Amino acid sequence: MSLTSAAERRAHTVTLDAVRRTFPTPSGTRTVLHAVDLELRAGEIVALVGPSGCGKSTLLRQVSGLDTPDSGRILLDGTPLAGVDRRTAVAFQEPRLLPWRTLTGNVALGLPRGTDTQTGRARVAELLRLVGLEESAGLRPRQVSGGMAQRASLARALARNPGVLLLDEPFGALDALTRLRMQDLLLDVHAAEPTTVLLVTHDVEEALYLADRVLLLRNLARCPEGTPTVARVIDVPGARPRDRADHQLAELRAELLEGLGVATHHPAPLDPDLHHSI
Numbered sequence: 001m002s003l004t005s006a007a008e009r010r011a012h013t014v015t016l017d018a019v020r021r022t023f024p025t026p027s028g029t030r031t032v033l034h035a036v037d038l039e040l041r042a043g044e045i046v047a048l049v050g051p052s053g054c055g056k057s058t059l060l061r062q063v064s065g066l067d068t069p070d071s072g073r074i075l076l077d078g079t080p081l082a083g084v085d086r087r088t089a090v091a092f093q094e095p096r097l098l099p100w101r102t103l104t105g106n107v108a109l110g111l112p113r114g115t116d117t118q119t120g121r122a123r124v125a126e127l128l129r130l131v132g133l134e135e136s137a138g139l140r141p142r143q144v145s146g147g148m149a150q151r152a153s154l155a156r157a158l159a160r161n162p163g164v165l166l167l168d169e170p171f172g173a174l175d176a177l178t179r180l181r182m183q184d185l186l187l188d189v190h191a192a193e194p195t196t197v198l199l200v201t202h203d204v205e206e207a208l209y210l211a212d213r214v215l216l217l218r219n220l221a222r223c224p225e226g227t228p229t230v231a232r233v234i235d236v237p238g239a240r241p242r243d244r245a246d247h248q249l250a251e252l253r254a255e256l257l258e259g260l261g262v263a264t265h266h267p268a269p270l271d272p273d274l275h276h277s278i
C-alpha cells in the first residue's frame with residue numbers, strides 16, 4: 001500500500017445526527033450529550049466551548065470513534081462511522097510523545113500502515129517543516145519546549161492524512177505567547193493540509209480567532225430532561241487571519257462569556273434610569 005498522494009488528500013464532512021451519550025453514576029444515569037445535530041462542512045473549523053465537565057471531550061470522542069453514542073449516528077462523508085477511522089486523527093492537551101524516539105520517529109508513528117520508507121521519510125520531513133521543527137528533527141521530547149512537543153504532536157496527527165482533525169484543548173498547557181503562535185501555526189497547517197477541524201478549547205478568544213463557527217455547550221447536569229447539549233451556534237464573521245482586536249469579535253466574546261456565566265465588564269451608564277437595561 002502506498003501513501004495517500006497529495007492530490008488524494010481531502011477534508012471530509014462530519015455529520016452528527018441526534019447523538020445522545022449517557023453515563024451511569026452511583027446516583028443514576030447522567031445525560032451528557034443529548035440531541036446533538038451538527039454538520040461540519042469539509043474544510044470548516046468548528047470550536048466547542050463550554051463549562052468544564054459539560055461534555056466537550058465526550059463529543060469529540062464520539063467523532064474519533066474512541067467512544068460510541070447510546071443512540072444517534074456519526075457520519076463521515078455520508079457513511080456511518082464504525083470505530084476509529086483512518087480518516088480522523090486526534091491531538092490532546094499533552095503531546096503524548098514517546099520519550100525514547102526522536103521527533104522524526106514520533107511523527108513517523110502517525111504514518112499510515114504500509115507506507116514505504118522513502119515516501120514516509122519525505123512526508124515526515126515535509127510535516128516537520130510545516131510545523132517549524134526541521135532543525136529539531138533529531139531531538140528527543142525531553143530536549144524540546146512544550147510548544148515544540150505540541151507541534152510534533154500536531155505533525156504526528158497530520159501524518160495520518162486525516163481529513164478530519166480533532167483537537168482537545170491542544171494549546172491549553174502552553175504559555176500565553178506560545179499559544180498565540182500555535183494558533184497562527186494551526187491556521188498555516190489548515191491552509192496547507194486539507195482538513196476539517198473540530199477544536200475543543202476553554203479559551204473564548206481562541207475560538208473566535210480560529211473558528212468559522214463556535215458551539216456553546218451547556219452542562220446538562222443542571223438542566224431539565226430533554227434539554228439539548230448545544231446551547232448556541234455562533235457564526236464568526238470575517239475571513240482569516242482575523243484581527244484579534246476586531247470590535248465584532250469583542251462583542252461576540254462578551255456574548256459567549258455571558259453564555260458561560262462569566263460576568264463581563266459593562267461601561268457605567270450615563271443615566272441612572274438606564275440601570276434596569278444593563
Ligand SMILES: Nc1ncnc2c1ncn2[C@@H]1O[C@H](COP(=O)(O)OP(=O)(O)O)[C@@H](O)[C@H]1O
Nearest residue numbers: 023024032050051052053054055056057058059
Ligand atoms: N467514561 C466515562 N464514564 C463516566 N462518566 C464519564 C465518562 N466520560 C465522561 N464522563 C462524564 O461526562 C461529563 C463530561 O465530561 P467531558 O466530556 O470530559 O467534559 P469536558 O471535556 O467538557 O470538560 C463529566 O461529568 C464526566 O465525568
Ligand SMILES: [Mg+2]
Nearest residue numbers: 056057058168
Ligand atoms: Mg475535556
